[in-house]
Structure formats: structure tokens, C-alpha cells
Amino acid sequence: MSSTCKIIAHRAGNSFYEAKKAIKQGADILEADLHMTKDYNLVLNYLPYVENTKGKKLFFSENTIKDFQDIVLLEDMAEYVYKNQKKLLLDIKVGKTFYKNIEQILVNFILTKHYEKLIEIISFDHICIKNILKMSMK
Numbered sequence: 001m002s003s004t005c006k007i008i009a010h011r012a013g014n015s016f017y018e019a020k021k022a023i024k025q026g027a028d029i030l031e032a033d034l035h036m037t038k039d040y041n042l043v044l045n046y047l048p049y050v051e052n053t054k055g056k057k058l059f060f061s062e063n064t065i066k067d068f069q070d071i072v073l074l075e076d077m078a079e080y081v082y083k084n085q086k087k088l089l090l091d092i093k094v095g096k097t098f099y100k101n102i103e104q105i106l107v108n109f110i111l112t113k114h115y116e117k118l119i120e121i122i123s124f125d126h127i128c129i130k131n132i133l134k135m136s137m138k
Helices: 016-024 074-083 102-113 126-136
Strands: 029-036 042-044 049-051 057-059 087-092 119-122
Touching: 016 029, 016 074, 029 074, 029 102, 042 074, 042 102, 074 087, 074 102, 087 102, 102 126, 119 126
Parallel strands: 029 087, 087 119
Antiparallel strands: 029 042, 049 057
């Protein structure tokens, strides 16, 4: 079945459970929220933190990837989306949480993996978008 519009599954790229469900329901694009750990791993999660079993907030920007369990890495979700012939729409979260060099790390990831046609980028931060445009035009 062909559609004149593309269906975007909001937040479906933040978990494999939601991604599978969205693809099964016919989504063309999975949206996910991009964050980065202290050791520069790109991760997908709605909030800039996860809560541990004691209710403490573990912020991605203040912790390394080893501090998190069951967090979705961008690399893993991108591979899954690619295998399912879908697209991934990344919302770069920068607001109150600052991720130094997230734009360059993301652009390097996209170019290294040849995911230029797989990954689309959005952000509320116009400076972030401007930086990505400059970096991707080199």
C-alpha cells in the first residue's frame, strides 16, 4: 500500500519495543530523542536522564555508558531501522543540558556509516541546526 504522506511515529525510536510496534503498524519514520553520555556515546531517550532503582536521576551528560542499563544506542537503532527500510528522525536535545560536540559526533557517525539517507535531524536549537549544516557541507 502506497501513501501520499509519510507517517512519523513519535518517540518510537527511543525503544526497540516501540520501534517494532511502529513498524508493524506501518510507520515510515521513527522519531527519537538524541542525547550523549559523558564518554561521547550517542543514546536515545526522551529525557536527559534515567532513574536508577533508588530513584536517583542519572544524567547522560554526567555519566558514562557503563552507568546505564538497557539504554538504546543510536548505532543499534540506526542499524535496526536500516534493516527494516525505514528512516530515523533524530530530535537533538540541547536546551538546559549541554552536550559538547554532539553535532560533530553525530555528523561523523552519519558520514562514517553512510546513513545520509537514513537519518533526518530536527532540533529546537537553531544554532545546533546551523552547525550541523556547516559540518555536513564540508
